[in-house]
Amino acid sequence: MNPPLTRADTAAETAHQADLWKPVLLRALAGLAFGALTIFWPSPSVQLMGWAGGLYLLATGLLVLWGIPKTGYMRDRMPGKIFAAAGAALTGAGVALVLLHGDRVFGSVAALGVGVAGAVELYCGIRYRGRHGLARDWIASGIIGLGTAAILPFFISLGAHALLGVAGGGAIISGVLWVLSGLTLRHDARDAARKP
Numbered sequence: 001m002n003p004p005l006t007r008a009d010t011a012a013e014t015a016h017q018a019d020l021w022k023p024v025l026l027r028a029l030a031g032l033a034f035g036a037l038t039i040f041w042p043s044p045s046v047q048l049m050g051w052a053g054g055l056y057l058l059a060t061g062l063l064v065l066w067g068i069p070k071t072g073y074m075r076d077r078m079p080g081k082i083f084a085a086a087g088a089a090l091t092g093a094g095v096a097l098v099l100l101h102g103d104r105v106f107g108s109v110a111a112l113g114v115g116v117a118g119a120v121e122l123y124c125g126i127r128y129r130g131r132h133g134l135a136r137d138w139i140a141s142g143i144i145g146l147g148t149a150a151i152l153p154f155f156i157s158l159g160a161h162a163l164l165g166v167a168g169g170g171a172i173i174s175g176v177l178w179v180l181s182g183l184t185l186r187h188d189a190r191d192a193a194r195k196p
Helices: 007-013 018-040 046-067 080-099 103-127 135-158 160-194
Strands: none
Touching: 018 046, 018 160, 046 080, 046 103, 046 160, 080 103, 103 135, 103 160, 135 160
């Protein structure tokens, strides 16, 4: 059990690192690249859908895991532990999609990975609103992730193109959100570095 946080612990724990923008911006670029691929891919095969979706989820999961300490949260304390679970769910779903191919597999496994990550981000966004600079972004990203996860299984019968369209649409929307957030964090870090 974690000891209760004092005011000093809370302030120290939520002070994010100046380079937090790096994993945020890389996550955005991964989402936008995957989304663009799904838009311009006219007739994807089931195997290529598994590889593309799997690599996207794997990259996103690894970036979430890399970004945990940069947010100011420790992996062995809350909310670092649940962010680690979200990163692990995305990474595991990504590996599963790379190895196993099929419409039903993609629809269920991707929905599970994106849904777990979305639920974690929504929870942390609500829980730490006003106490962390990314809280509003986590809320928006969580809603997008949960929405994508809820819709994805309904498109299983429509095939790879429809599944990639739904997953890619969610990736583009969250990618735009994370680009704005990453650029804002980078701008704020530059301003903080200039101040004496």
